[in-house]
Amino acid sequence: MAIDNTPMLVPHLVVDGAAAALDFYAKAFGAEEMTRLPGPGGKLMHAAFRINGHMVFVNDDFPEFCDGRSSAPTALGGTPVTVHLHGPDVDGRFQRAVDAGATVVSPLEEMFWGDRYGVVRDPFGHHWSLAETVREVDMNQVLAEMNADG
Incomplete structure (x- = not known):
């Protein structure tokens, strides 16, 4: 077996019930x-x-x-990190996560930056945002929208 030192960046989640989390992540x-x-x-x-x-x-x-000290979101009172999943059929992917047991934090909406976007919390306390780009938006438009809300 050859040694592989390919550079990576890998999220590492701590949970109570990792075996159940693996099952959930497969379903969701x-x-x-x-x-x-x-x-x-x-x-x-x-x-x-x-x-x-x-x-x-x-x-x-x-x-x-x-x-x-515990590192699981349930012991910490929540998580400061969101794992982002981007790709096609966000409505189907979002519903699949909810059907598997995720809780809606922010429902899917078309956002001013051009994505249809929503957030769920998995049963272990981690947040997952799901998105699909639905329209191209100029960065100046995005900045104008952000400034209009402030």
Whole structure:
């Protein structure tokens, strides 16, 4: 096996219930599981999956390895990070996520920047924005719209 040091940027999600999260991400976003490494007590130390051809890591929360502090959004009272999924059929993809158990944070709307865009929260506390570009918009128009709201 050859060593592969291809540069990457990979989101790494911490959850309570990584095995269930893998199942949810498959149902909601069409995630394809790549790796699953079990850890102590039935938890997952590491897992990897692909969505839209891009890798995402996930693991169970292990406070004992983080100075005794939980890193899961449920323990932190929410998440400051949103994972963004862009592509065709945003209405179908959004509904698929909701049908799989996601909660709507912001419903799908046509936005002034040219995307149909909405946000869901997965059952583990992470936010996912879904979008599809529906019209081309000049950046000056976008700036004018932003300034008109302020």
